[in-house]
Amino acid sequence: MGFLKNLINKIKHKRAEKTAAKIEKTTQIAQVDQKTFDQGLKKSGGVFKSALDDLVKQHKKVDAAMLESIEEMLIGFDVGTGATMKIMQAIEDEIKFQNVSDASLVKQIIIDKIFVYYIQDTIIDNGLNLKQGETNVILVSGVNGVGKTTSIAKIAHYLLDKGMKVCLIAGDTFRAGAVEQLAIWADRLHIQCFKPKMANQDPASVIYEGVKWANENKIDVVLCDTSGRLQNKINLMNELKKIDGVIKKFNPNQPCESLLVLDATTGQSGIIQAKAFSEVTKLTGIILTKMDSTSKGGIILAIKDNFNIPVKFIGLGETYNDLQPFDIEKFVLGLTKDFNLD
Numbered sequence: 463m464g465f466l467k468n469l470i471n472k473i474k475h476k477r478a479e480k481t482a483a484k485i486e487k488t489t490q491i492a493q494v495d496q497k498t499f500d501q502g503l504k505k506s507g508g509v510f511k512s513a514l515d516d517l518v519k520q521h522k523k524v525d526a527a528m529l530e531s532i533e534e535m536l537i538g539f540d541v542g543t544g545a546t547m548k549i550m551q552a553i554e555d556e557i558k559f560q561n562v563s564d565a566s567l568v569k570q571i572i573i574d575k576i577f578v579y580y581i582q583d584t585i586i587d588n589g590l591n592l593k594q595g596e597t598n599v600i601l602v603s604g605v606n607g608v609g610k611t612t613s614i615a616k617i618a619h620y621l622l623d624k625g626m627k628v629c630l631i632a633g634d635t636f637r638a639g640a641v642e643q644l645a646i647w648a649d650r651l652h653i654q655c656f657k658p659k660m661a662n663q664d665p666a667s668v669i670y671e672g673v674k675w676a677n678e679n680k681i682d683v684v685l686c687d688t689s690g691r692l693q694n695k696i697n698l699m700n701e702l703k704k705i706d707g708v709i710k711k712f713n714p715n716q717p718c719e720s721l722l723v724l725d726a727t728t729g730q731s732g733i734i735q736a737k738a739f740s741e742v743t744k745l746t747g748i749i750l751t752k753m754d755s756t757s758k759g760g761i762i763l764a765i766k767d768n769f770n771i772p773v774k775f776i777g778l779g780e781t782y783n784d785l786q787p788f789d790i791e792k793f794v795l796g797l798t799k800d801f802n803l804d
C-alpha cells in the first residue's frame with residue numbers, strides 16, 4: 463500500500479478512536495472541500511516539497527548533519543521550537559528503529575512524524591459547539607486586519623447554507639467604516655446586521671443589545687464582530703473581557719464559541735496573540751486565515767504545541783467557500799498533493 467494511503471488510514475483510525483470519546487455535538491461541521499485545500503496550500507506544499515527534495519540532494523546519507531538540516535527546515539517552515547524538538551525526537555527514533563541509511567527514505571518519515579504529531583492525544587474536532595433551541599453566540603476577536611470580518615461573513619454563509627437563522631452584530635465601533643463593511647456583507651447574505659445606535663458607542667453595549675435582540679427574535683446563531691486590538695493594549699483587552707461578560711448575562715454558557723482569528727502569514731507572533739487573548743476570553747477555537755498567502759504551513763503545528771485549542775476554520779482564499787472547517791486529512795493531502803511518495 464502507498465505511503466500516503468497508509469498515513470491517511472492512520473489518521474482515520476486515530477479519528478475513529480477519538481470520535482468514540484467525543485462529547486455530543488448538535489452541529490457537526492464536517493463537509494470540507496479537497497479542491498479548496500489543494501489550491502490554498504499550493505504555496506506551502508511547493509516550498510515543503512522543494513525543501514525535502516533539497517535535503518535528499520544535499521545529504522546522501524543519514525547522519526548528524528542531515529538531522530541538523532531537517533531541524534532547520536522545520537524551524538523555517540514555522541513549526542516552532544517546541545514542536546520541532548518533539549518531531550525531531552520522533553524522526554530520530556524512527557530512523558534508528560528502521561535502521562535507515564538511505565537519505566531518500568527519510569522524506570516519508572518526516573511527513574509521517576509531522577502529521578502523526580498533530581493528531582496524537584487530541585480530539586480532532588472541527589465542529590462548532592452549537593445547541594438547538596437557543597441563541598448561540600459566536601464571539602470573534604483578534605489583532606488588526608487578520609480577517610475577522612470576512613471570516614464572520616464566510617461562517618454566516620456556511621451556517622445559512624445549513625438552514626440556520628443567522629445574524630451579525632457590528633461590535634467594531636472603533637474603526638471608521640467597520641460597521642458599514644459588516645453591513646455590506648449582511649446585505650449580500652440577506653441577513654440582519656445589528657448596528658450601534660450612535661458613533662463610538664461602547665462595543666459591549668452594542669453587543670448586549672444585539673444579543674438581546676437575537677434572543678427575542680429566536681436567532682440560531684449570532685456572530686459578533688469586534689475591533690482589531692493589539693494584545694499588549696490592556697484597555698482594549700479589558701474591553702474584550704467586558705464584551706465576553708455581557709454575553710454571559712443572557713446565558714452563562716455563552717459565548718458558545720470564542721474564536722480567535724490568526725493570520726498565518728504573521729508566523730510565530732500568532733502564538734503570543736493566542737496567549738494574551740486566552741487570558742481575557744476562554745478561547746474555544748482558532749480561525750487561521752490567509753493560509754493561501756503563506757509558504758509556511760507549519761504554524762498549524764506550533765499552535766498545536768502551544769495550546770489545546772483546535773483550529774476550527776482555515777482561510778484558504780478570499781471567497782465564501784475559501785473558509786473551510788479545518789480537516790487534518792484534507793490538509794495532509796493538500797500539502798503533499800504534488801509529492802510522489804506512493
Ligand SMILES: Nc1nc2c(ncn2[C@@H]2O[C@H](COP(=O)(O)OP(=O)(O)OP(=O)(O)O)[C@@H](O)[C@H]2O)c(=O)[nH]1
Nearest residue numbers: 606607608609610611612690751752777778779780
Ligand atoms: N488571501 C486571503 N485573504 C484573506 C483571508 N481572510 C481575509 N483576507 C483578507 O484580509 C483583509 C482583511 O480582512 P478583514 O476581514 O477586514 O480583517 P479584520 O480582522 O476584520 O480587520 P480589522 O477590522 O481592520 O481589524 C481583506 O482584504 C480580506 O479579504 C484569507 O483566508 N486569505
Ligand SMILES: [Mg+2]
Nearest residue numbers: 610611634640
Ligand atoms: Mg473587521
